[in-house]
Amino acid sequence: MNRSLRYKRFKAKARFWGLYWLPSVIVGSALSIGRKRVPPTSAIYGIAVFLIEHIGDAVVAVPLLRRLRQIFPEAKITLIASATCISTLEKCPYVDQFIKVTAKPTWFGQLLHALSMIIRLRTSYFDLAIVPKDALNAAFYELISIGVRSKWKISLRPPGDIWHIKPLKFDFFYDEFVLTSGTEHEAKYRLSSIDRFAPAGINDIRLEAWLSDDDQSFAEAFFNSIEERSASAIAIAFGIGASAAKRRWPLQSYAAVIDGMSAQRPILPIVIIGPGEVAQAQLLASMTSRKIYFSQIATVRQSAALISRCALFIGNDSGPMHLAASLGVPVVEISCHPQAGDTRNFNSPRRYGPLGVKSKILQPLPLDSFCEERGGCQYEDYPHCITTISSNMVLDAATALLAV
Numbered sequence: 001m002n003r004s005l006r007y008k009r010f011k012a013k014a015r016f017w018g019l020y021w022l023p024s025v026i027v028g029s030a031l032s033i034g035r036k037r038v039p040p041t042s043a044i045y046g047i048a049v050f051l052i053e054h055i056g057d058a059v060v061a062v063p064l065l066r067r068l069r070q071i072f073p074e075a076k077i078t079l080i081a082s083a084t085c086i087s088t089l090e091k092c093p094y095v096d097q098f099i100k101v102t103a104k105p106t107w108f109g110q111l112l113h114a115l116s117m118i119i120r121l122r123t124s125y126f127d128l129a130i131v132p133k134d135a136l137n138a139a140f141y142e143l144i145s146i147g148v149r150s151k152w153k154i155s156l157r158p159p160g161d162i163w164h165i166k167p168l169k170f171d172f173f174y175d176e177f178v179l180t181s182g183t184e185h186e187a188k189y190r191l192s193s194i195d196r197f198a199p200a201g202i203n204d205i206r207l208e209a210w211l212s213d214d215d216q217s218f219a220e221a222f223f224n225s226i227e228e229r230s231a232s233a234i235a236i237a238f239g240i241g242a243s244a245a246k247r248r249w250p251l252q253s254y255a256a257v258i259d260g261m262s263a264q265r266p267i268l269p270i271v272i273i274g275p276g277e278v279a280q281a282q283l284l285a286s287m288t289s290r291k292i293y294f295s296q297i298a299t300v301r302q303s304a305a306l307i308s309r310c311a312l313f314i315g316n317d318s319g320p321m322h323l324a325a326s327l328g329v330p331v332v333e334i335s336c337h338p339q340a341g342d343t344r345n346f347n348s349p350r351r352y353g354p355l356g357v358k359s360k361i362l363q364p365l366p367l368d369s370f371c372e373e374r375g376g377c378q379y380e381d382y383p384h385c386i387t388t389i390s391s392n393m394v395l396d397a398a399t400a401l402l403a404v
Contacts, residue, residue: 019107020140028146028173031118037175038151040197044072044127048148051081051089052101052141054243055300055319056352057133057186058085059326063205064132064190065094071197080121080144084319087300091210103139114140118147131155131174132190146173154193156180158344182344186351207326207356211305218298219305226268226293233266236398237307237324238292239315240284241277246377247316247347249334249386251280255287256391257314261398262290269293270310272303272320312401314394316386317352325354330404332397333359336386338366342375358404360397364388 047068051061058081068077078097079089086098101117104110121144129150131142145153157177171177176196180189187205191198223229238258242248258269271294273281281294298306304323307313313324314332324331331354337347341363346352349361364385366372377385 016138020138020143023111024140024143024146024170027115027118027143028170031147032173036151039175040128040152042197044197045075046124046126046128047072047075047077048121048126048129048150049077049079050129050131050141050145051079051085052144053082053085053133055084055088056317056322058088059207059209059319059322060185060187060352060355061132061190062089062092062094062208062326063187064130064193065089065092066204066208067191067194067198069094071194071199075127078124078126080117080148084300088304088319088323089210090301091212092208093210101141101144110139114143114147117144121148124149126150127152129153130193132193133186142170146170152176154178156189156193158182180344182342182348182351184351185353185355187355189351205355207322209304209308209323209326211301211308215299215301215305218302219309222293222295222298222306223268223309228291229268230266233268234312234402235268235270235310236261237270237272237310237313237315237320237329239272239313239318239320239324240280241272241274241320242316242318244336244347244380245382246379246384246386247318247336248383249316249389250383251284252287253387253389253391253394254284254314257394257398258288258290258292260391260395264399270306272298272307272315274300274303274319312398314398317347317349321354322352325357325359328357330358330401331360332394332401333361334386334389334394335361335363336377336384337363338371338375338377338385339363341366341377345376347376358401360401362389362393362397 051058076096079095080099083100086100104113129148131145153174154176155174158180178193240254261267269292271281271292273294278296285292307324308327313329315321317335333354335349343350353361365388367385371377371385
């Protein structure tokens with residue numbers, strides 16, 4: 001199986017280098033002809049920040065956005081982001097303009113969309129452009145940031161040989177890189193991308209969340225619709241989804257936790273789901289003797305409003321987990337990243353754990369030598385190392401947090 005997995009990883013790497021990296025270099029080189037690089041000064045009036053990512057990435061970027069607003073109160077801050085990030089940050093007072101990047105299903109569609117976004121963005125000129133994450137060039141997202149017209153471009157990069165970064169970071173298109181070590185939380189790294197501008201003493205990595213009256217009304221109506229609700233029952237949010245299959249704790253384990261908690265005290269299990277996760281919620285409902293509650297239509301912020309009314313969040317490393325942290329709700333994180341794994345890994349709780357709240361982080365033992373030797377779970381397509389976390393471990397962690 002390891003040989004098959006190695007071959008699969010090699011194909012994925014070759015695909016990124018051939019289909020995404022090379023075309024991006026060609027187009028980026030053409031767009032960079034004649035570009036003048038102007039070192040930034042305090043006179044910055046237009047800032048572009050790229051967050052073409054997931055919900056959790058948007059949440060941990062809030063300290064960066066807040067810091068930019070503090071340093072440049074007169075600047076126009078434009079957030080170029082995915083639809084989910086915009087939904088998360090739509091009420092953020094630190095952003096003046098949102099520009100949505102839409103995911104496309106095919107390679108050619110992704111390339112055309114990236115080129116159309118570049119044409120649109122090049123009608124503006126920014127003093128500063130920031131890509132606050134060392135991410136893959138999936139769907140030509142990095143190409144879009146390369147194509148923007150700006151005086152100075154900043155991005156993050158881990159230490160070491162750039163040829164080992166998957167795929168190769170586009171060093172030659174950026175004016176400044178901030179090295180990351182993997183020993184701090186991602187929110188702090190994103191702040192470090194603008195250290196050169198920040199006055200001494202500003203190091204605020206608090207998370208924030210903004211909900212509208214409509215979001216709160218949705219949550220109130222949702223809870224009022226639960227007829228079986230007793231006055232003594234406490235609401236517990238369960239985040240069963242995640243963008244990668246290896247980060248999804250098995251549903252039968254969640255069912256065991258719901259049954260176990262229900263045996264201890266009256267609870268309202270509120271399952272937080274996103275688009276495409278209705279079937280998983282329905283399957284979970286069939287696995288537990290306790291009735292669960294979930295919304296098939298909740299937006300990102302409406303889901304956040306539901307979480308805000310819960311006493312505890314239990315779930316995978318996912319967007320809802322970060323939303324819970326931003327709302328001050330205690331978190332039990334069920335991580336797929338093994339104990340003693342590489343802290344630089346994108347799945348490491350050291351980098352992406354719940355920030356600023358009471359929490360218990362449960363990490364598995366590596367399930368085989370292939371994961372152990374490589375410092376993290378290597379199986380992307382199904383739950384692997386995460387399955388070594390037992391329901392009793394989660395029950396104990398939840399009980400401990402509720403008792404605080």
